[in-house]
Each structure stands twice: as structure tokens, then as C-alpha cells.
Ligand SMILES: Nc1ncnc2c1ncn2[C@@H]1O[C@H](COP(=O)(O)OP(=O)(O)OP(=O)(O)O)[C@@H](O)[C@H]1O
């Protein structure tokens with residue numbers, strides 16, 4: 001079944017036509033990746049799905065329901081979470097408070113338990129529970145951003161360049177966590193610059209070029225595709 | 236002793252500025268706008284209390300609650316009607332709207348209550364006066380009430396912001412509106428609540444102000460409003476402790492300046508100090524240094 005379906009969306013920033021008729025789908029329990037160069041429109045698409053931006057035309061369907069008009073603040077209640085580009089954790093709040101905010105849409109009684117669950121997956125964050133988030137290292141901030149998104153127990157987790165600016169060992173760790181989440185039943189839509197890593201973990205992939213999808217298919221197939229190798233894998 | 240007495244008066248005036256400055260600073264921190272109509276909500280609050288005491292025959296506590304309640308409604312209405320439609324507009328458009336709203340409130344007050352100054356009933360005069368040092372230092376009930384109210388408001392507000400779910404939501408919206416929405420926070424409701432709190436505090440400030448300086452006119456709120464805004468900038472706009480410190484310092488400087496330097500120049504001294512502080516600390520005493528976005 002299709003968890004997320006995007007039908008021919010067009011998104012504008014004022015007069016700038018950033019997304020020019022994009023359609024794709026994410027099925028339940030899949031890992032789908034969206035790759036593309038800087039400025040291709042990957043973040044614009046994720047922000048549109050999350051309701052932070054509105055498509056001028058076209059539909060976004062989540063579990064079969066049109067969510068074009070749903071306010072961004074209701075999306076998390078429907079079961080999707082976005083771990084945004086640049087992390088956007090609440091710098092002036094403590095690690096624990098950031099996690100609490102991640103569970104904002106859930107009953108207060110369940111929050112403490114969920115924080116413990118999240119700490120199991122991210123033991124490093126537990127050690128830094130009281131620390132102000134802005135003072136965490138880049139890798140720790142990325143862990144916190146992912147942990148915060150997980151606090152809402154999403155069915156669909158969208159990640160926007162989670163490996164950006166991280167050392168290779170941390171990138172490995174982040175991808176291990178994505179694999180674990182997937183194994184635990186979460187559907188994943190992953191945006192990455194690191195096409196090699198993204199394609200090796202994903203079931204299917206879409207290649208975005210200046211606001212349009214130029215290629216799509218099985219991730220394994222794209223990994224060995226000549227055009228993709230030239231453009232995104234540097235060989 | 237005269238110095239001490241001046242100091243106490245400065246603390247009291249400064250407390251009023253601090254309570255008003257809280258409204259400016261919270262709205263700025265969370266909605267990212269300067270609500271120049273805030274000073275006029277003080278005036279409306281004072282008129283409501285005046286009517287409640289003088290015409291409706293309500294006891295003082297009920298008059299206070301009535302003023303707080305109606306100002307809360309007023310604040311939410313102003314935000315919803317005038318500012319919310321401009322959420323995506325330039326800050327200049329919002330600023331002009333706020334200035335327009337300020338004149339609108341003053342002119343409505345003129346229409347309803349007339350231009351003649353009203354004498355605010357001295358309900359707090361019955362409060363006991365505190366005499367210290369064998370009657371050398373007398374602190375009036377109004378003064379004590381004002382300072383205590385300020386301390387109480389500060390404690391309650393700080394606890395609210397740091398502990399409650401709504402308080403935390405406010406901090407999130409203040410830091411990153413988009414990320415707050417991703418958490419499921421209703422930004423409009425959060426901003427509305429901020430206006431409600433600021434306006435209820437404005438009503439309290441209006442009553443305290445008119446108890447100390449009992450002349451009530453449609454322009455009563457302007458000067459204290461501007462000074463409290465100055466206090467908020469002085470302390471670091473967006474910062475709650477900054478509003479507190481800025482307000483109190485401003486009140487003390489104003490009263491001491493008037494007492495020891497020049498009565499006429501009291502206000503000029505206040506603004507001169509502001510300019511000097513901003514030269515050395517452009518973001519105010521407790522303001523965060525502006526981080527350049529990368
Ligand atoms: N707020 C904005 N205002 C105007 N144009 C924007 C805005 N945000 C993005 N754009 C433009 O929209 C296009 C797509 O941007 P987007 O951020 O979605 O790209 P991206 O694929 O996520 O790139 P990156 O890999 O660098 O994150 C770009 O041409 C960009 O310049």
C-alpha cells in the first residue's frame with residue numbers, strides 16, 4: 001500500500017518555480033531516497049510534504065488522504081515526522097527539553113517512557129540529558145534531531161541530509177540507526193547528498209534535477225547506472 | 236534618607252516599567268514584532284478599572300480582574316484582527332500597523348471617555364504605610380504593592396515559561412517557528428497566548444501606574460509605553476530577566492536623575508543612558524549577541 005503519494009506538485013517561492021511537476025510514492029515499510037545536486041529542490045519537497053510549504057497545484061496524499069490543506073502542526077499527529085535540514089534543534093533548550101518537545105503531540109503520561117526508549121538507542125544523549133543543546137557537537141546535534149523526531153513515534157520518518165557535515169564514522173552510525181528504524185517497522189524517506197550511502201541503504205530511489213524527476217528505479221540498479229555514477233557518485 | 240526614599244520611588248516606578256516591558260519583550264521574542272499599541276492597552280486597562288470602581292461599584296480586586304480580563308480579550312482581538320493577517324508580511328508593514336493600532340486605541344478612548352482627564356480613585360491609599368528609621372523613611376502602600384506585584388509576576392512568569400507545556404512551546408516558537416510547527420505546536424495559538432499574557436500584565440501596570448500618578452487620559456499610556464519599550468531594549472529585547480532589570484534601572488535612573496540633576500531633563504537622561512548602553516552593547520544588557528546565519 002502507498003503510504004505517501006505525491007501527484008504532480010508545483011511549488012513556488014514567490015516567482016521562483018522550484019518544483020515543476022513532481023510525482024512519486026513511498027510504500028509502507030520502504031526506504032525511498034531522493035537524491036540530487038544542490039538546489040535541485042529536495043528540501044522543498046520534504047518541507048511541502050510536512051506542510052511548511054504549500055504546493056500551488058497537485059496533491060500530497062498520506063495514507064490515501066489528501067493533506068494539502070492540513071496545517072503543519074497537525075502533520076505530526078497524523079504519523080509523519082521530518083528531521084529537517086540543518087537539524088534545527090532548539091539550541092537554547094536542554095537535550096531533555098528538546099525530546100519533550102518532540103513528543104509534544106502525545107499524551108504527557110507517555111513522554112518519560114518514550115524518552116527512556118530513545119536514550120536506549122542514543123546512549124550518548126542520556127549522558128548529556130541536562131546539557132544545553134546548542135553546546136552539543138555536530139554529531140550529537142544530529143543524533144538529537146533524529147531522536148526528537150522519533151519522540152512522536154512516526155509511521156513515516158523523513159530525513160533531510162542527516163549525514164551533512166559529519167565525519168565518516170558518524171555517517172556510518174547515522175545510517176545504522178536508519179537501518180534499525182526501518183527494521184523496527186518505520187517507513188523512511190531519505191534525502192541525501194551522499195548518494196553512495198543513500199543508494200546502498202534504500203529500496204528505491206528518485207533522482208531530482210532542477211525541480212523535476214529525471215530518473216527513478218530500484219536503488220541497486222541506480223547504483224550501477226552509468227549516468228548516475230557520473231553525475232552523483234563521482235566516477 | 237532622602238536618597239533612600241528616592242531609591243524606593245525609583246524601584247516602584249521601575250517595577251511598573253518592568254511589568255510593561257515584559258509585554259513588549261515577550262511579544263518581540265515570540266511573535267518577532269514590536270507591538271507599539273502595547274502602551275495604549277495600559278491606558279485601556281486603567282479606564283476599565285476606573286469605570287469598574289467609579290460607575291459599576293466593584294470592589295478593587297474585582298476591578299483589577301475585570302481590567303485584566305477585558306485587556307486579555309482586547310490583546311487577543313488586536314493580534315487576531317490586525318497582526319495575524321500580516322504574518323508573512325515585511326516587518327515594516329507590521330510596524331506601521333502597530334502604530335496605527337496605537338492611534339486607533341487612543342482615539343477610541345477619546346470617543347468613549349472624552350478628553351478631560353479623569354482622577355483615578357485612590358483605592359490603594361487605605362493600604363498601610365511602612366515607616367522605617369523612626370519615621371524618617373516612609374514607604375507608601377502603593378509603592379510596596381507595586382514592588383511586590385512586580386516580584387510576584389516575575390516569579391510566576393519565569394516558572395510558567397520554564398516549566399509548563401505552553402511556556403516551552405513559546406520558547407520553541409521564539410527560537411524556530413518552523414521547527415516548532417514540526418513538533419506539532421500551533422504557532423497562532425502560542426502567539427495569541429503571548430498577547431493575552433502581555434495584555435493582562437498591561438492592565439495590572441495601568442492600575443499601578445494610575446494609583447501612583449492618578450491622572451487618566453487617552454494618552455496616559457504613551458510615555459510609560461515608550462519608556463518601557465526603552466527598558467526592554469536596554470535589558471535586551473526578547474529577554475524576560477532583561478525586561479525586569481531594564482525596567483528597574485530605568486525607573487531608578489529617572490527618579491534619581493530628576494532628584495539630583497534636573498527635573499526637566501529627567502526623561503532626556505533616561506534616553507541618553509539608553510543610547511550609551513546601546514553603543515557598548517548593541518543587543519542590550521542581557522541580550523544575546525546576534526548570530527550571523529551561515
Ligand atoms: N526561501 C527561499 N526563497 C527563494 N528561493 C528558495 C528558497 N528556498 C529554496 N529556494 C530555491 O529553490 C530551489 C530548491 O531549493 P532546495 O533547498 O529545495 O534545494 P535542495 O535540493 O534541498 O538543495 P541542497 O542540497 O543544497 O539542500 C533552489 O533553487 C533554491 O535557490
Ligand SMILES: [Mg+2]
Pocket residue numbers: 042043044085160
Ligand atoms: Mg536541501
